[in-house]
Amino acid sequence: MGALVLAVAGLFLFYAYASSEFSTGGGYEVTARFTTVGSLKPGSDVRMSGIKVGTVSKQVLDPQTYLAEVTLSIDESIQLPIDSSAAVSSEGLLGGNFVDLVPGADEKMLAPGERIELTQDAVDFIQMLSRFMFQAGSSGSGSGSGSGSSAPMGAAPGTN
Secondary structure, eight states: OHHHHHHHHHHHHHHHHHHTTOOOSOSEEEEEEESOOTTOOTTOEEEETTEEEEEEEEEEEOTTTOOEEEEEEEOTTOOOBTTOEEEEEESSSSSOEEEEEEOOOOSSBOOTTOEEOEEEOOOOHHHHHHHHHHHHHHHOTTOOOSOOOOOOTTSOTTOO
16 A cells, blocks of 8 residues: 555656656757846746747845846746846736747847846736725725815826
8 A cells, every 4th residue: 555655656756747848958048137026036936928948947135226137047948038028927917927038039149147137017906906995995986085185196286
C-alpha cells in the first residue's frame, strides 16, 4: 500500500514538473519598473499574445525611486523591439497576475540587461470595488444627510 502511495506521488510530481513548462536556463533578462505589481511574484508567467514567452525571475524595491523593479527572463527566440511595453495583467478576479508584453515597432531590439521603459501597473480589483461601493453608499439617494448637494465626491458644491 505504501509503495502504491509513493508511486502515485511520484507520478504527480512528474506531471507537475512536465506541465509547468519549467526551463533551467536559456533566454535573456530584461527589467521593467512598476509602481505596483499586485500579486506578481517570481515564477509568474511573462506572456505575449497570450503565449508564455518567459518568467518573472526576480523582484526588488529600488530604494531611490521606491518602484518595484521586476526582472523578466525571456526566451532567447523572442526578440523585443526597444519600444515594447509591459503591463501587469490579471487572469481574472481571483486569478494570479502575469506580465503581458506588447511588442513595439522599432527596428532596434532590447539587449540583455536593458529596461522596458513603457509599463502599466497592476489593477487592484478589490480597491476599485471598495471605492465604487463607498461612492455608491455616500451618494445617499434621499437619505436625509442634510447636505442638499448633488456635486460629485470631492467636488465643491456648485462646480458641476
